Amino acid sequence: SQYVHRSRDEGKTWQIISPDLTTNRPEQQHLDYGGLTPDASGAEFYNCLLSIAPSPLDEQVIWTGSDDGRIHVTTDGGKNWTAVEKNIKGMPEGAWVARIIASEHEASTAWAVVNDYRRGNYAPYLFKTDDYGRSWTSRVEEESPVYGYSLSFIQDPEEPALCFLGTENGLWVSFDEGENWEVFGQGFPAVSTMDLKIQRAESALVIGTFGRAVWVVDDLLSLRELAGDRLGNGLTALPVNDAVQVKGLFIRPTGTIWNGFHTIFQGDNRPFWHTPIPYYISEVTPGAEVTAVVISAVGDTLQTLASTVWEETPMGPALVAADSGYAPAVGLHYLDWQLDQAITPLPRSWGSRGIAVLPGTYRVVIRYGEATDETTVTVLADPRYDFDPFVDRDLYQAQIYLNGRREQLMGLLETLDEQREKVDKLRTSLLESDNTVMLTHAETMLLKIDSIKHLALGKPVLKQVGAYQSFEVTPISTLRAMEQKFMSAHARLSDQELTLLREAARGVESFALLVDAYQRETWEPFVEEVKEMGVVWE
Structure with missing residues (x-):
């Protein structure tokens, strides 16, 4: 429409609160060829409003932009309207006013996104006023690196220096309220960037593109610190989103979409x-x-x-x-x-x-x-579950207990590995000697150590179809079973799971007793034998 319409009953009824805010040229409002039934609003024709931007700070201030280059503002709720596009130096007459953005920082401030590519002019245009449109400044100069005609813009509601500009060829970011721009990379494509919104709760920039889906930049907190020049010398740790x-174990989208086209949701969830x-x-x-x-x-x-x-x-x-x-x-x-x-x-x-x-x-x-x-x-x-601090604390303490058994087992295996390494070096040195008795004892000791380790780890399994996994019950297997259970646990441990936890602990304790007996009865006598034979092996 060429008018501003207002509703005070959530859209049940509407009233016009403005005059025609376009050029209202009759030659641009007729059908050149047909077959279509015109809409009652005349929206198929030229001379329509494209953007209406009420100020979030003053309900009396409303901005409009049209498809034929008109920009108006009212400061009294629509009683009076002022045309301000003539105050914009460098704006092509009759250009497409794609967006008007009313500032969230000052009621007198607004931004105008303008493009003129329909007439072969592919330059980017972005203008700003701080005085209700009486004067404007260009925020994209000729020497700017911004490439592609302008399509969208947003100023951060928390940090006014942080601004984003979407063009036909990608997304651009400014840390000084539009004085300087740089391309926003990090994987974002050079694509028509049609719309920009900020999700306040998550401090995220949501980007709507033409043909390349919706993108989310979920770390505006850091960019706000950069734009606000709040960086220290050398190193600055920046704020983190909750x-x-x-x-x-995983998150998947809830159901499918566009079932009639046999397609499913293909977007990336946040890791x-x-x-x-x-x-x-x-x-x-x-x-x-x-x-x-x-x-x-x-x-x-x-x-x-x-x-x-x-x-x-x-x-x-x-x-x-x-x-x-x-x-x-x-x-x-x-x-x-x-x-x-x-x-x-x-x-x-x-x-x-x-x-x-x-x-x-x-x-x-x-x-x-x-x-x-x-x-x-x-x-x-996790908001998908009813949080019970007692259940979660018990699960956490159970994992701490399990990790204690894990540390105990890995400490025992580390000791066995160190001893095996020593014996293997001894065996290698004896290969060139005539001490066949000691060589035999060393080889026997290696077999003994390996047999003890197998009691904890299980014997290696051939990697072949149908035989790629061992079903031996060992201290490692019971610990791993509980480890996998805790990955997805969100309820109190069942009696069976508590039994498995106790079995895992008993398995480690039994293995510890076995290793202790081996140390006394096998390892220590072997060390003494090596010393008595005068063999240097450490």
């Missing part, structure tokens, strides 16, 4: 059991590495964190663990925390995650050279 402690910890390096310290630890509310160190880097993966650009010795350059970086507490891993364990931490607030202390800074992460309970 993280949900997901229960279960769960992971939360990125952003930090900024403003000055490089040669030879310095980044280290970080997660600390509980009572001061216990729960986990050490690794830096991540952007790399190309089969699924596109993604954050992956950086190589050892990674030295960050100046800029924004991320650590990765799996919302877990470190554990002693079992051999051939699935994944690298430790014990899921309980909901609460945790400190992350980051060090880079001599610089230290910290931030906090608030871990929330």
